[in-house]
Amino acid sequence: MAYEEQVWAPGGAMIRRTLTEWAVSSATYNRPPQGTGTYTATRNARPIKSVSLILDTGGMALTSATTSVYDPAYQFTVGLDQTSTTEYAYTTVDQTTAQFGAISAIPIGSPCEPAILLS
Numbered sequence: 001m002a003y004e005e006q007v008w009a010p011g012g013a014m015i016r017r018t019l020t021e022w023a024v025s026s027a028t029y030n031r032p033p034q035g036t037g038t039y040t041a042t043r044n045a046r047p048i049k050s051v052s053l054i055l056d057t058g059g060m061a062l063t064s065a066t067t068s069v070y071d072p073a074y075q076f077t078v079g080l081d082q083t084s085t086t087e088y089a090y091t092t093v094d095q096t097t098a099q100f101g102a103i104s105a106i107p108i109g110s111p112c113e114p115a116i117l118l119s
Contacts (some may be wrong), residue, residue, distance in 0.1 A: 013055075013056070015055050017055065019050070021049040021050075024045050026042045027041055049068075049103060051108070052064050060094060061095055061099075062091075063107065063108065066086065069082070070082050070083060088109045
């Protein structure tokens with residue numbers, strides 16, 4: 001699961017960056033009768049936030065984002081259902097944050113209307 005992708009120009013400057021935040025489902029189970037204690041299983045990796053940055057603007061970098069929401073009701077039987085996706089308009093961010101900041105440090109613009117509802 002890639003959490004960061006970078007595109008570099010031939011001269012060595014970063015020109016694009018994409019960050020992805022992932023979520024996983026987890027459940028704790030008792031070990032079989034022969035063992036003692038519990039173990040935690042993780043599964044159903046899914047992207048919940050993706051931020052795309054354009055750095056070769058000659059000034060402030062541009063950023064856009066997408067967030068996704070999932071219905072976990074059947075996550076351990078048939079899997080997760082994506083229920084909505086929201087796309088956010090471009091906004092600006094300084095070059096240092098754009099190149100080195102964590103996904104939580106990147107500002108997102110206002111939501112584009114309407115949000116995409118999946119059923």
